[in-house]
Amino acid sequence: MDEYVKRLANVLDVEPVYSDLIDIERIPRPRDRRLSIPEHDINMLDFLSLYGCELQFVVGEKNSILGRVMQPLNSLRYELQFIDAAQQCLVEIDNESLRTKLTQVIELKKQYLPRVIWNATWGTKEIAQLMSLSSGLYDPEKSQYEISSYNQDIVYVNKRVQQLLQGQYEQDLEYMGEIQQRWQYGSRAGQLHNSARLLISRLDDGTNILKQRIDENPLCLQGRPNNQAKILESMFFKVYIEKVQPYMSAVNSGADQLFQPLARLAKIQTEIMPRTFNDYYQQTLNLNYQENIWALYQQRIKEHTEAWQDLLEQCGLRPTPD
Incomplete structure (x- = not known):
């Protein structure tokens, strides 16, 4: 994802900025959960x-x-x-x-x-x-x-x-x-959280790069593609569509399978849930909460994809659905 942001910035002649990864709640200590x-x-x-x-x-x-x-x-x-x-x-x-x-x-x-x-x-x-968040990123x-x-x-x-x-x-x-x-033998939920945290942050960085060219320095004039636009279009398909999106899709699929039932395991017990568990529940498991990490993840994907489409549209290269 760092390389993706770097290549996107290079193609668009924009200085890449790598934001800090978003904060994420860790599961409370045993004494705060029990x-x-x-x-x-x-x-x-x-x-x-x-x-x-x-x-x-x-x-x-x-x-x-x-x-x-x-x-x-x-x-x-x-x-x-x-x-x-x-x-x-x-x-x-x-x-x-x-x-x-x-x-x-x-x-x-x-x-x-x-x-x-x-x-x-x-x-x-x-x-x-x-x-646990201590086992790295999700490997589909x-x-x-x-x-x-x-x-x-x-x-x-x-x-x-x-x-x-x-x-x-x-x-x-x-x-x-x-x-x-x-x-005990696989921190898969934590790995999915780590990947969502990384993707949210780097998609944000990429969206900011795309918007700079959309709002401040248009890539194409009068909707006519140029060489730089053609390079960008190639990157869109060969990097974003072929490399980044499959991983985002895999994280989506893993999260759906794992966090839907985990969310229910917490929700059916909310009446006796300790207050010290509530922040973790909201960010991690309450899928209806606006600031839940998976809601943020979906929102960042949507914003990033729309930014791509808007920039390509400036050059008459907006992709059309199959």
């Missing part, structure tokens, strides 16, 4: 009185050393197991006081479950790796298959999350865990 979950487990005396219920094994696992350091998805798995085992245990409890207490715990668990679900999706280290030749696979995976996660939010708690989270494991 929601606090109050402890509503039963105490040890009540636990001992539940001997014979499956719930004792679920609580016992949580109280083990490993259970105290559960990752977010395992915490969700535990909460679902607790609710299921506790509901089954209720029918076996004769002690009215314990029965009332366990009923209250179940309701509180359900009340806070959306927070646990949030932590198990947007609060994970795996999704942070998927969104290496990533095309992966993007398609990620699309299917995130659609699957959305379906499970939607069902959980609707109270369908009997969900197998094993495959969801496998999906999150795959997110």
Whole structure:
């Protein structure tokens, strides 16, 4: 893209200016993404009185050393197991006081479950790796298959999350865990962001060069093409159409496949989204927000293409649709 701006400036006898890349929000740190979950487990005396219920094994696992350091998805798995085992245990409890207490715990668990679900999706280290900006630019030749696979995976996660939010708690989270494991090995969403950031900035630079010749120093007089215009036309087809546009199209395609379902994964959880996540959500995931990076990207492509057309039209060389 730097070379594209340089060649465009050379053809039009304009000094190239390379703007700084636009600022972009990074996914917040874990402590700013994760929601606090109050402890509503039963105490040890009540636990001992539940001997014979499956719930004792679920609580016992949580109280083990490993259970105290559960990752977010395992915490969700535990909460679902607790609710299921506790509901089954209720029918076996004769002690009215314990029965009332366990009923209250179940309701509180359900009340806070959306927070646990949030932590198990947007609060994970795996999704942070998927969104990381530290792995360079998007390479469509290496990533095309992966993007398609990620699309299917995130659609699957959305379906499970939607069902959980609707109270369908009997969900197998094993495959969801496998999906999150795959997110650790490719920062494809972050790479797409890096490419969009670069393209927005350099398309802006190119548009400014084109507009200089349109507004300040017309390339052609009375719509008659000259040698310089013919060189520019050749560059339009051989560089912009044949080289730049295919990459922009690949970034478009990757973004559509990845960010449409990611946007939904965030949108269906906006009611409990932490405030510290909001700026990132707006710029990165809210596709209806005017300042969203993908809205800016589309706008810059449109402006750049129109500038090309306007300059070529000055020389009677405006391309016509096939």
